[in-house]
Amino acid sequence: MNEIIDTLIIRIFLLIFICVIILLYKYSHFLLYPSSKGQFLKRFYPSKNAAETVHLFGRILGLGLLFSQFQIYLTDGFFYAFFDFFITAVITFSLYLVALYIMESIALYNFEYADEISKKKNMSYALISAAHALGLAKLLQVSVNVSTESGRHVIILIIFLWLFTVVIIGFAIKTFKLISKLNFNQLVVQKNLAIGLSYLGFFLGWVIIISSAINQPIGDIKNYGIQVILKILLSLIIFPLFHAALVYIFKIEPDLEEAQIEGAMGVPTVSTGYGIYEGCMHLTTAYLTTVITGNIHFPF
């Protein structure tokens, strides 16, 4: 009985410890995002501004995702386990915040958080931000996992993988113009949900492909880098084939002109359905692509 109560106390202690780390994250978050101070320091009313709720909970969900794969080994003693966890957690959430900052600087350089969320309650902006928060958390989660499994140089490997993935995803989001028929800036200004949903699927699709590529044991860094790049290149070859196959099998007519509807004040805009189509197609295709690029085990 003593053993059971003891492990329970350790778990409760760990829970408090993680809560302290989340508190640390909260304060460091508004250091990097001073404009989001209101979200974190004042009382938050989820029903007041749906866009703000999506924005905030995207990040909270991202934080949960980030810490979900952390492993705590008590075999080396209590102090070492918690010290390692603390150091890794602090570095990881710092990297997460910097990655978010970089990604929003690339994708949303034309828009301001305060204008779009607080004033305009722009849901498409919120969805794009949520996509960044969830996607980058997933990439960092896999990076931490891969680095921890390598068993040595954990912190350096986390930083290397973070840098590597941020560079790749940074280039990847520039392909949105190639893949999607939607006009990003124009539709975000129009607060069009289609662009938010399309981008959500697009970004998470890329995250799935990159996380599948980096999720392999690190031996030699050079070989690892080569393998990751080759897997991503292979994904780029497989992806359009699956996309075309899905369009053919389900007889989808992705005609943007038919998706045009009349928006507020008679301005033409795009129907939400088209955004759902694009987002879901990207996401489904990315999932199917990873089966081909990562889950086939050859005997030779």
Next chain:
Amino acid sequence: MGKISLYVLLILIYLGLAKSLKTDEKRMTINGIDELKSSASLLRPPTSVLLLDSYSEGLFLKTYILRLRLVRVFSGTKDITIKTSKEFFEANKGNIGMSIFRLDEGAPSPETLPLPPGSYFLGHFTFGSWRLINSGQRIWKFHRSYRDLPEVLGWGKWRPTKTFYKKIILHKEQQLPFYGHNDEFGTEGTITKKNIRRIAEARIFKREDFLPHLKNLFSLPGNQHE
């Protein structure tokens, strides 16, 4: 059209990069006996080339692989893995454990007739001599400095007799492959099977029968298959 060109370019980049950055073992390609003859950097006469293993990789586009042992008397034995042509692979399917190539010092051209391993050394008194044993037969015994050769050649405890040697001479004159009096050598040979460990065998999955496989697939937890 632009998208198709881009896609083709992507495939070419992938193939080019995958080929040039391939990090696993870079194998040389020897498509036949003529190419083996011209591999001067590998063959330092006197050399006898033993075929240790042959297997193919791939499902649709096969790559044919041979594992060779270069028994180079004065510069050390070396095992190499090469890619080869289908013809050369098929031609040597039954020759595992055999000497498929022998190059002598000063000889104008190498011998390429499949013969039992060590045929090159038999009768060369530089390497050994015939010894009379209790049964009245004469067997080949290597000199002390070459005492490792029986192991390298995959003989195990077997030793060639003078009758065996005479048979080799006869087959050489008739240009006919020789697999031993009772086919002890070659892929199905008893001595080969005993002394040469084939990697290919370890690589091939032990394929289970279809019905047990199906039963296993649909078996309920806790039954005898668990």
